[in-house]
Amino acid sequence: MTEATRNLLEQHFDTAFAAPDGIAKLRELILTLAMQGRLVEQDPSDPPASELLKEIQAEKQRLVKAGKIKKPKPLPPIKPEEVPYELPKGWEWVRLPEVYFGIGNKQNQIQKKDYLERGLFPVIDQGKNFIAGYCNDNERIVKIDRPVVIFGDHTKKIKYVEFDFVIGAEGVKILCPYHAVFTKFLYFLIQSFDLTDRGYARHFKVLNEKLVPLPPFSEQQCIVARIDQLMARCDTLETLRKEREEKRFAIHAAAINQLLDAPDGSAWNFIQQHFGELYTVKENVAELRKAILQLAVTGRLVPQNPDDPPASELLKEIKAEKQRLVKAGKIKKSKPLPPIKPEEVPFELPQGWEWVRLGDVSFSNDSGWSPQCLREKRSNGQWGILKVSAVTWGKFNPDENKALPSDKDPRPECEVKAGDFLLSRANTDELVARSVIVEETPEKLMMSDKIVRFRLPKSMNSHFINIVNGTEFSRSYYITNASGTSSSMKNVSRQVMAELPIPLPSLPEQHRIVAKIDQLMALCDTLEKQINAATSKQTEMLNAVMARVGG
Known part of the structure; x- marks a missing residue:
């Protein structure tokens, strides 16, 4: 990574904290830089990836000879027009199926109805939960001698697994990398792919059509260490952001509750004095709209006139x-x-x-x-x-x-x-x-x-x-x-x-209430426009930094 790229990435952390989807985009950028060979410095003394391909070929032959995998069909050579970008010296473009073999079969699989809440062996499926349940049948276990990557054929969920497990339901694809490929590098690599969402249709065929940028083995390890470090910073940012938003929501909720309960205007005065802090998200504006309507129909939005007929x-x-x-x-x-x-x-x-x-x-x-x-x-x-x-x-x-x-x-x-x-x-x-x-x-x-x-x-x-x-x-x-x-x-x-x-x-009070609501809803409209404008500006800044780092 050059000094300029490092500085821009650091700047991106600050920008990402402010933009609504900034941290998610930051994670994408980190993976993109990693797979372009721009996240860590190259070491010219590393053996090139072409040597890894020889090791992979030798391991394939041993596994086929031992009857552990079937002989794979030859894959077509990569044409120049397929290559999306230039790789650093010592890297190689390969097709994804070149770097892993599949393991597990239906004997290792159980149906969702058979999942246990507690048990001896964890069940891994393609759902959003890392562990979907448990099983006590040791004949179902997939035993692994190295970490593997799980890919959800229907859901596109990707999981890094480093323990023996039972396969849950169908659609679970287990990718076991050859020894020349660091499993966590493969995990991050698959995460970096932009797979078109096909709904609940199958995605594994599309995944296997992807080209893989393969660096030297020691560089794979360095890349993974750097990704882990940067993703941990993203986690910290997300935690800080969540805490800030929760605090803001809590203050706003307290002000709204006081507004709805208090007989005087103190809560409304507080809200007006802190508009800038309270109304930076649309959720709070939506709650303000509800509160305005509640005040209106309970007779607390406008003063009563004793001269009005009942x-x-x-x-x-x-x-x-x-x-x-x-x-x-x-x-x-x-x-x-x-x-x-x-x-x-x-x-x-x-x-x-x-x-x-x-x-x-x-x-x-x-x-x-x-x-x-x-x-x-x-x-x-x-x-x-x-x-x-x-x-x-x-x-x-x-x-x-x-x-x-x-x-x-x-x-x-x-x-x-x-x-x-x-x-x-x-x-x-x-x-x-x-x-x-x-x-x-x-x-x-x-x-x-x-x-x-x-x-x-x-x-x-x-x-x-x-x-x-x-x-x-x-x-x-x-x-x-x-x-x-x-x-x-x-x-x-x-x-x-x-x-x-x-x-x-009374009719006169109805008119006063409607006029006041029109005035306050116009204020809410203005607040939402300001939020949209601020969000657009933050996103523009974010995209500008991303373009400079990723370009």
Whole structure:
């Protein structure tokens, strides 16, 4: 390694600590430099790798003669165009299967159902845990006379094993290097490969197509020692970084908890004074958003005005308006909703607020229809059916639609209008019953049967209802009352939606709350943009250092 490379690598340790994926990239860089012969100085007195290839060939012949391995098929010579970069003097390019032989067979293998929690012999499989379980059957043991490398055919997991073991399940490939190859060098070498992820398909064939840069044996040992040293520094960096982040999360969690519990503004003052330290990660901003919503619906985000009429007066207005609409034949008379029980109330409300159900403060609710649609979006004034994704992500997205075939008659009563409050009836645990307010929409877009619409009176701020629907206690209510056995697809009925408990303030306070939330959410948006900008800058610096070291 040259002095310039060493200095740049040292600089990279500082840069890597700041960048989000810096330490992972640093590990990649260390392995790249190692396999290019740039991590340690070459010793001209070392026997060249060409001598190792002769030793490997002689060992192969001995093992074949002893019946320990089958005679391998000759591998094609390496063409000049296959060579990715120039190697130091004394190194050789070889194909990976030249430097190892496989050991173990199905007699050494046990099924996952037969793993023991404790036992005499460790089980090694292709899973993420180094030891997957134990086995007591000594006839299953793979006995090794040198360390080996395990490669997961499906998972690409790589393990360095230096003890006897039992093979777990299938997909475990055991690479036993010839004596001229230092096992841990082979381990790091395979780690340095960038194997395309084929999902749960097999990767071993792709691995065996790789070329291997083979240095002299003593240099292999020096490279491994240097990698171990640098990886230990990476481990230390990761520990320090984790401790720093945990401390930051703990301080933020304490501030948020105090913010939610304290009657005064001291916690909010603390958060404002320490924005720079607390909001360097998006996770903390997400928690701040949740806290803002919680404060809003518990009546602690804006001060109450004693001159505001109580929410009970608002309920009387809504009830009277409903009766007028029923009498005029514009809506159907709805069945009374059950009164809210004490155990349904998650928190106390300020004076003048009321607990009501969503159905109490809406005129009606309906859902759309789901005919067989075309795959493409509607165009040129066609009718279209909205997909669930149009109402899932906090903002109405009319582009998420499918065109209605020309041979099907539209249903204008399902057409979405500006001001509609829309919810998704079917979705994942996290997204079911998520909602949006339709600010404006192109004509001729209809709800699907997985979208539910509640029509709210003008005496309500629909954005306040949308805010309540997105809070943690509303999410908990929907998850508790959703049907469906799989978390990937839950269903919430219109009746369940109508019975959602709503903490209701007066209309003037609804307006103040919505305005304050808009202001604070804009602040959160700014914080996230700043985090993204800082992250991009750190990544740019990281990539610049990597390019200088690796180039």
